Amino acid sequence: MTIADVRVLPYRLPLAEPVMWNSERREARDGLLFRVESIGGHVGWGDAAPLPGFSRESLAEAESTLRDLGAALVGREIDVGAGLPGGALAAALDAAGLPASVRFAVDLALLDLAALEVGRTPPQVLHPDPAVVLPLNGLVMGTGDAAVESALWLAKAGYVAVKLKVGRQRVAEDVALVRAVDEALPAAVALRLDANRAWSWDEAVAFAEGVDGVVLDYVEEPLAEPERMPELWHDTGLPLALDETLQEPGGGTAIRGWAEAAVLKPTLLGGVARTLALAAAARAAGVRPVLSAAFESGVGLRGIAALAAATGAEPAGLDTYRWLAADVLSPLPFDRARVDMPGLFASPPAVSIP
Numbered sequence: 001m002t003i004a005d006v007r008v009l010p011y012r013l014p015l016a017e018p019v020m021w022n023s024e025r026r027e028a029r030d031g032l033l034f035r036v037e038s039i040g041g042h043v044g045w046g047d048a049a050p051l052p053g054f055s056r057e058s059l060a061e062a063e064s065t066l067r068d069l070g071a072a073l074v075g076r077e078i079d080v081g082a083g084l085p086g087g088a089l090a091a092a093l094d095a096a097g098l099p100a101s102v103r104f105a106v107d108l109a110l111l112d113l114a115a116l117e118v119g120r121t122p123p124q125v126l127h128p129d130p131a132v133v134l135p136l137n138g139l140v141m142g143t144g145d146a147a148v149e150s151a152l153w154l155a156k157a158g159y160v161a162v163k164l165k166v167g168r169q170r171v172a173e174d175v176a177l178v179r180a181v182d183e184a185l186p187a188a189v190a191l192r193l194d195a196n197r198a199w200s201w202d203e204a205v206a207f208a209e210g211v212d213g214v215v216l217d218y219v220e221e222p223l224a225e226p227e228r229m230p231e232l233w234h235d236t237g238l239p240l241a242l243d244e245t246l247q248e249p250g251g252g253t254a255i256r257g258w259a260e261a262a263v264l265k266p267t268l269l270g271g272v273a274r275t276l277a278l279a280a281a282a283r284a285a286g287v288r289p290v291l292s293a294a295f296e297s298g299v300g301l302r303g304i305a306a307l308a309a310a311t312g313a314e315p316a317g318l319d320t321y322r323w324l325a326a327d328v329l330s331p332l333p334f335d336r337a338r339v340d341m342p343g344l345f346a347s348p349p350a351v352s353i354p
């Protein structure tokens with residue numbers, strides 16, 4: 001196929017409620033859509049949305065890199081699979097060392113385009129038998145009674161897993177919150193926690209002792225000293241998940257049998273091929289790959305859903321969608337606890353920037 005036109009379209013989406021990123025209160029989410037059109041008239045969409053405090057690149061860096069790349073792609077003749085894992089263009093993009101969010105946008109647009117060219121859906125391009133129904137992980141941001149109520153609301157709405165943020169209050173308060181949520185939730189709903197490296201060793205051990213008897217699906221990145229996670233698992237039995245560790249250079253080597261899950265965020269990891277490689281490494285080590293969002297627009301979330309469906313049917317961290325008060329997609333790519341994958345990809349996305 002020949003690339004006829006490439007556009008970089010900045011967006012700013014209002015958030016339904018403010019979120020703290022990088023110790024700053026944000027009321028909107030900024031990102032860039034990457035639109036790639038082939039001479040046949042097919043259009044592939046990608047999303048570059050650096051997350052403040054988590055991404056290494058700024059939005060301005062992402063935008064200038066994406067514009068340069070777009071200019072270099074126009075007029076090029078590429079094989080349909082060139083941008084996919086193992087493809088010729090993928091190797092050149094690897095060598096370019098692009099910012100993670102930029103690489104995700106490019107990978108996603110080329111995957112979208114490849115799917116249209118061969119008459120399949122993106123998950124079908126990535127896997128011969130992708131998941132048909134994708135369960136989502138419900139996200140709870142607050143603490144106290146409000147958090148217990150949100151968790152209950154999510155369970156009633158049909159979410160099969162709920163993730164609570166911990167490490168933002170005293171350990172005793174976190175223990176009380178986790179116990180209250182555990183009591184309120186039906187046993188079939190998995191309880192996940194995320195401490196974002198907030199705890200010292202002693203705090204993590206005190207937490208593990210405090211929640212003894214509570215069945216946890218896993219705790220993401222409990223320790224300020226992340227290299228001690230295997231020791232924490234060994235000493236306490238707390239099931240642990242890797243997240244931030246995987247985003248660091250060489251972080252994939254941390255995927256070992258002690259970990260329960262690997263949380264994979266393509267926007268922060270650097271695209272489709274890298275995410276799929278980490279998912280394969282996780283499976284090989286007996287670690288569950290859990291695809292997750294970094295508060296992208298519907299275009300990015302649609303792509304992460306494709307990756308999740310191609311790597312299994314673990315409840316995916318796409319509930320960030322509920323934080324967007326407006327989106328670039330209409331209708332919404334999903335608004336429930338489960339995504340009907342064939343439905344999501346039944347037609348090309350209708351994109352417009354609000």
Ligand SMILES: O=C(O)CCC(=O)C1=CC=C[C@@H](O)[C@@H]1C(=O)O
Pocket residue numbers: 051054137138139163194196220243292293294295316317318319320
């Ligand atoms: O993992 C999920 O279910 C949703 C995404 C999510 O919780 C996060 C995305 C990006 C940064 C953080 O706010 C947080 C995380 O650390 O996992």
Ligand SMILES: [Mg+2]
Pocket residue numbers: 194196220221243244263
């Ligand atoms: Mg996390």
